[in-house]
Each structure stands twice: as structure tokens, then as C-alpha cells.
Amino acid sequence: MQKTASGVVTLPSWMKSVKKLYNTRSGGQYQPDDVALAFALSLRFHDSADELRAPAYRLVDKVCLEHQPNMRRLAREPDDAEVFDAALRIINRLCDLMEYGPGTTFVRNGDQHGTDSAAA
Structure with a gap:
């Protein structure tokens, strides 16, 4: 970040405007990156299919x-393996x-x- 003479901080380009890579016909309250983050955090902390179904339902x-x-x-x-597979596809596709x-x-x-330490 660079500081100008007026004391205003110039943000890096990746923080300025959001480039919409994901076009949908109808807007939603949450963007796909918010959903992927919710699934990633649920996987990281709980590692349970039931804990992935809960945010999907909400x-x-x-x-x-x-x-x-x-x-x-x-x-x-109902199949836990399918739930894990779908959540990982959402996360990896967005990444x-x-x-x-x-x-x-x-x-x-x-x-x-x-392992947990090797997971991105």
C-alpha cells in the first residue's frame, strides 16, 4: 500500500473493486465465495456431513x-460421501x-x- 501526501491510503488493486467472475440471472444475498467459505469452515472445524447439511439448509x-x-x-x-464430495467440489471450483x-x-x-496441516 502506498501513502499519499494527504494521508489517504491507496488500496491494492485486488481490494478495490470486485470483478464479477460468476454471472447469475438472479442475485442472491450470498455470493458463491461466501457459500464456499461457509463449507470450508464447517469442514475444517467439524468434518461432519451433518455439519455440512446444516449450512446448506440455512x-x-x-x-x-x-x-x-x-x-x-x-x-x-442421505449419503455422507456425496455430501463431502459436493462440498469439496464447490470449494475447489471456486478456488x-x-x-x-x-x-x-x-x-x-x-x-x-x-493431513490437516497440508490442506489448503
Whole structure:
């Protein structure tokens, strides 16, 4: 960050304006990166399929209309492996889209692909 003579701090370009990479027909209260963050935090702290279904259920009416059926389906999915797979796909797809840590993937705690410290 650079300081100008007036004492105003100039923000880096990545903090100034949000470049909308994800176009939807209908806006939602939460953007896809908010949903991915909720799933990532739930995975990191709880590592439980039931704890992934809960935020999916709470976010159904807050995401854009195009994602609401998938979020309902995720909240009702009885198979734990499918829930984990869907949450990891959401997180990794958004990370690739926003170019957060290119080439790294988010893994579950204790997953055979990495340990907690190795997870992105």
C-alpha cells in the first residue's frame, strides 16, 4: 500500500473493486465465495456431513435462484460421501475460479490426500 501526501491510503488493486467472475440471472444475498467459505469452515472445524447439511439448509433461500435446487438437494442428501464430495467440489471450483492457490486442492481433515496441516 502506498501513502499519499494527504494521508489517504491507496488500496491494492485486488481490494478495490470486485470483478464479477460468476454471472447469475438472479442475485442472491450470498455470493458463491461466501457459500464456499461457509463449507470450508464447517469442514475444517467439524468434518461432519451433518455439519455440512446444516449450512446448506440455512443458505437455501439466501443463494441465487439457480443454486437453490442444488442447495436443497445437498441439504437432503442421505449419503455422507456425496455430501463431502459436493462440498469439496464447490470449494475447489471456486478456488480455481478466483485463482486462490492455483494448483492446490482443499481436502478434508484426516483425508488420505493430505493431513490437516497440508490442506489448503
